[in-house]
Amino acid sequence: MAVNTLTTSGVPFSQSRRFQNLLKNVVVYLLLIFLSLVFIFPFFWMLDSALKQNSQIFLWPPKWIPDPIAWNNFVAAFSNPQLPFLTFLKNTMILEVGIITGRLLSCILVAYGFARLEAPGKTFWFTVLLATFMLPGAVIMIPKYILFNKLGWVNSFLPLIVPAWFGESYAIFLMRQFFMTIPRELEEAAIMDGANTFDILRLIIVPLSTPVLAVITVLSFKDIWNDFFTPLLYLNSSNKYTIAIGLAYFNGQYKVDMGPLMAASVVLILPLIIVFFLAQKAFVEGISLTGLAGR
Amino acid sequence: MSTATASVTPIVKGQGKRVRQEAILFYFCIAPFILGFILFDLIPMLASLGLSFTQWNILTAPTFIGLQNYINAFKDPKVLISLRITIFYSLIQVPLRLGVALMLAVLLNEATKGVGFFRTAFYLPSIVSSVAIAVLWTWILNPVYGPVNGVIRALGGEGPKWFSDPKFALWGLIMMSPWGAGGEMLIFLAGLKGIDQQLYEAAELDGAGRVARFFRITLPMLSSTLFFNLVMAIIGSFQTFDTAYVISTTRAGTLGGPANSTLFYMLYLYNRAFAGQQMGYASALGWILFAILMVITLLVLRSSNLWVFYESERKR
Numbered sequence: 001m002a003v004n005t006l007t008t009s010g011v012p013f014s015q016s017r018r019f020q021n022l023l024k025n026v027v028v029y030l031l032l033i034f035l036s037l038v039f040i041f042p043f044f045w046m047l048d049s050a051l052k053q054n055s056q057i058f059l060w061p062p063k064w065i066p067d068p069i070a071w072n073n074f075v076a077a078f079s080n081p082q083l084p085f086l087t088f089l090k091n092t093m094i095l096e097v098g099i100i101t102g103r104l105l106s107c108i109l110v111a112y113g114f115a116r117l118e119a120p121g122k123t124f125w126f127t128v129l130l131a132t133f134m135l136p137g138a139v140i141m142i143p144k145y146i147l148f149n150k151l152g153w154v155n156s157f158l159p160l161i162v163p164a165w166f167g168e169s170y171a172i173f174l175m176r177q178f179f180m181t182i183p184r185e186l187e188e189a190a191i192m193d194g195a196n197t198f199d200i201l202r203l204i205i206v207p208l209s210t211p212v213l214a215v216i217t218v219l220s221f222k223d224i225w226n227d228f229f230t231p232l233l234y235l236n237s238s239n240k241y242t243i244a245i246g247l248a249y250f251n252g253q254y255k256v257d258m259g260p261l262m263a264a265s266v267v268l269i270l271p272l273i274i275v276f277f278l279a280q281k282a283f284v285e286g287i288s289l290t291g292l293a294g295r
Numbered sequence: 296m297s298t299a300t301a302s303v304t305p306i307v308k309g310q311g312k313r314v315r316q317e318a319i320l321f322y323f324c325i326a327p328f329i330l331g332f333i334l335f336d337l338i339p340m341l342a343s344l345g346l347s348f349t350q351w352n353i354l355t356a357p358t359f360i361g362l363q364n365y366i367n368a369f370k371d372p373k374v375l376i377s378l379r380i381t382i383f384y385s386l387i388q389v390p391l392r393l394g395v396a397l398m399l400a401v402l403l404n405e406a407t408k409g410v411g412f413f414r415t416a417f418y419l420p421s422i423v424s425s426v427a428i429a430v431l432w433t434w435i436l437n438p439v440y441g442p443v444n445g446v447i448r449a450l451g452g453e454g455p456k457w458f459s460d461p462k463f464a465l466w467g468l469i470m471m472s473p474w475g476a477g478g479e480m481l482i483f484l485a486g487l488k489g490i491d492q493q494l495y496e497a498a499e500l501d502g503a504g505r506v507a508r509f510f511r512i513t514l515p516m517l518s519s520t521l522f523f524n525l526v527m528a529i530i531g532s533f534q535t536f537d538t539a540y541v542i543s544t545t546r547a548g549t550l551g552g553p554a555n556s557t558l559f560y561m562l563y564l565y566n567r568a569f570a571g572q573q574m575g576y577a578s579a580l581g582w583i584l585f586a587i588l589m590v591i592t593l594l595v596l597r598s599s600n601l602w603v604f605y606e607s608e609r610k611r
Contacts, residue, residue, distance in 0.1 A: 024505075028405045035399065036416035039474065043419070045442060046431050058440050060448075106327040113324025117317050125325060128332060135336055136585035138534065138561060142568055142578050143339035143346065146353065166331025197320060226424035228537045233569075244426045251430050252545045258434060265427045272422050280415070283422070287478050288485035 050074070050262035057258050073259035077250075077267070085264065087239055088246035092225060095160055095242065100220050102165035104213060110167045111175035112201060116187070132169040145233055159234045171216045174289060178212040179205060215286035218279045225272055243268055347579035352572040364579035374580070376555055377563040378587075384465060384559070385532040388472045393524055395473040400483035401513070414484075421477035425537035432471045433458060433542055458546040461556035468539060468557060479524045486520030487513070518603045526595055533588055536561040560584055 013019050049057055050073055051066040078085050114126055148159040186204050195203070206213070231242045241249065247268050251261060276283055322329075347364055351357035368374050399417050403410055420428075435441050436457040444454030455463040494512050503511065514521075539559045543552045550566055551558030564584070568577035 024405065025407075028402055032402050032406060032409075032413050035402070036413050039416050039420060041442075042431055042435055042474065045435060049434065060440065060445050062442070062445070106331075110325045110328040113321050117321035117324065118314075119318035119321035122321065125329065129328065132332065132336060135340070136581065136588070138564060138584050139343045139578070139581040140336060140339040142574055142581065143342035144335060145568075146342075146574065147339065149353070163331060163335050165327065166335065167328040169328075172328065197324075222422055226422075226426075228424070228426050228541075232540075244424050247424075247430060248426045248541050251426070251433075251541065261430060262434065265430050268427050269423050272424075273419065276419065276422055284414070284418070284481055287418075287481040 046262050046265055049258055050266045052259060054257060054259055070259060073257075073263040074267070076257070077260040077264040080250075080260075082238070083246060083250050083264075084239070085243065085246060085267065088241050088243040091157070091235075091240060092242045092244075095157060096221060096224050098157065098161035099164040099224050100217055102161065103168050103171055103220055104216065106165050106167040107171040107175055107216070108201060108206065108209075108213075111172045111179055112197075112205060114172065114176045115179035116184075129169050129172060133173075141233070148234065154234055155236050155240055156234075157240070160230055171220075174216060175209065175212055178209055182208050211282075211285070214279060214282040215289065218275065218282040219286045221275060222272060222283075343578045343581060346575050347582050349575040351574045353574055354572075357575065360575070364576045365583070367576065368579055368583055373555070373558065373563055374560075374583075377551070377558045377560045380465060380556070380558055381533055381535070381560040384469060384535065385529060388469050389525070389528045389532050391469065392472050392476045393479060393521070393528055396476040396479035396524070397483050397517075397521075399476070399480045400487055401509075403480075403484055404487040414481075417480055418477035421475045423475075426541055428471065428475065429538045429541035432467070432474075432538075433546055436467050436470075458542050459553055461554040464543070464547070464553060464556045468535075468542070471538065479528065482524055483517065483520055486517045490516045515604045519605055522595070522599050522603045526592055529591055529595070530588055533584065533591075534561050535559045536565070540565075 048062075048064070048066060051069050051071075052063070052073075053066070053068070053070040056063050056066060056070075077083070114122070114129070144159075145154075148154055151158075153159050153162075182205065186208075187200050190200055190204060226244060227242070228244050228248065231245045232248075235241055235245065238246075238249065247264055250256065250264055346357065348359060348361055349357035350360050350363075403414055403417075406413065423431075436443055438444055438454060438456040438459065441454075441457075444457075447454035455466075457467040458464050490513065494516070495508055498508050498512055536559065539557045539562055540550065543557045543562070544550055547553040547557075550570075551562045560580075561584075564577050564580045567573045567580060571577075
């Protein structure tokens with residue numbers, strides 16, 4: 001009531017705080033609604049095309065609602081004998097499991113060392129770790145390819161999986177920051193009870209670090225699922241392709257039907273969208289942490 | 296006295312042993328990182344530097360040619376074309392992308408209801424694989440059936456042929472970029488949340504308007520976040536590969552096409568290494584890119600003294 005009398009009696013309504021706020025909110029929400037429609041539209045267009053028959057895809061003005069719904073685009077994308085999408089999916093999952101397992105295990109160990117143990121040379125190696133953030137990928141790529149080529153690993157999953165078992169700088173850094181927030185008393189008590197380092201990691205550090213482990217798992221899952229460059233370098237027979245390479249290969253065919261192509265695109269991005277909605281918090285926190293880590 | 300020394304020495308001895316054991320344990324723990332760093336970072340980097348002074352097609356033995364690769368690179372018209380394209384793209388794409396990201400973050404920060412929904416809508420595109428982005432946008436920018444040219448036609452214009460037209464292919468790639476700015480948006484948003492609200496309240500009491508508050512408080516307080524996003528965006532932009540690779544090889548039929556209009560630096564490097572089998576030359580190209588990025592990063596870092604504001608410095 002007091003506020004009401006103030007605004008009505010003092011200044012004209014158009015200059016009052018309430019009106020200004022209202023105006024601001026209207027502008028903010030109009031922009032948000034418009035922009036979110038622009039950002040969602042490509043997804044809609046993809047799904048729309050994936051569910052349309054060929055005759056309706058090439059219509060202008062577009063027929064917004066597919067009628068009838070052409071599920072056969074998905075069948076066509078998945079039954080193409082030259083494009084075994086189920087094999088691509090299997091390959092991608094092998095990489096996901098192989099890389100994420102290796103990355104988590106090695107990074108937990110390394111991050112624990114950096115977070116808790118003292119030794120001469122520790123500062124030096126931590127500086128090296130930070131320096132690897134700035135390593136030029138374009139420079140390392142060729143000798144790495146030659147190394148794996150000489151080892152006979154090209155066209156196998158080894159060049160993609162094996163390096164992950166040697167830690168990844170960004171994940172190590174995030175985990176180390178997190179481990180340092182865990183109170184030492186718990187470990188000291190466990191050591192009194194005769195626990196060794198592996199017991200401490202397994203029984204204390206890992207259970208208490210699920211948020212950061214979830215962030216790393218989810219962001220790794222996304223990066224491996226989407227990776228185009230590394231599989232393009234190392235996997236050259238179609239039975240080894242990942243789903244991302246498979247889609248690029250499908251897209252590069254001489255004559256492509258838009259419906260099945262869009263259906264395959266939907267299948268490529270749908271699992272990620274599902275993972276995103278299941279682990280939205282981990283995604284948002286992980287990306288925000290990236291920015292804060294950089295400060 | 297003698298009892299004291301006698302009791303002290305064993306403790307020191309025991310401590311010395313414990314210190315040594317801890318050091319051994321430390322190196323055991325970080326061993327994967329040290330090994331991985333040496334095997335997959337350090338040796339490849341040194342090898343790459345060595346290779347850049349040789350001519351090598353993998354099959355026969357490398358021959359040492361001194362600085363010839365670097366000299367050739369500066370005379371190679373395709374290197375110059377690809378550098379021009381990469382720099383032009385970055386000059387437009389980076390500010391556009393960061394501008395959109397900042398605008399979305401500021402809007403989200405002002406909103407009170409439905410923040411989760413809008414944040415998801417803006418962030419979702421940035422988890423989509425670059426291949427799917429390329430496939431999807433080729434379809435959206437289809438000259439005849441795509442919705443963008445459809446709208447242009449409805450307005451009475453004639454849309455360009457986008458990825459088949461050398462004049463517009465690069466613009467098509469630039470247009471796609473802000474769609475994936477969700478990651479930068481989240482980082483900006485985290486930065487905005489970190490700004491002390493009292494600053495705004497104090498400014499408002501002093502009669503500062505919305506615009507003044509944005510330029511005098513929000514931007515300065517956000518400058519360290521902006522700096523981080525800027526450096527990362529420049530590095531990412533100079534290494535553009537996936538979308539340009541997928542779109543140019545399918546729509547134009549040649550890597551970096553049509554007519555070399557999307558021949559990004561990394562595309563040309565990839566082409567020299569794996570199609571041309573010029574491992575030495577490609578290594579030299581890699582080092583040139585690294586040098587360029589180092590110079591740009593250092594310039595941004597130097598200039599940051601002028602425009603990046605750190606809270607910790609203010610308190611000092």
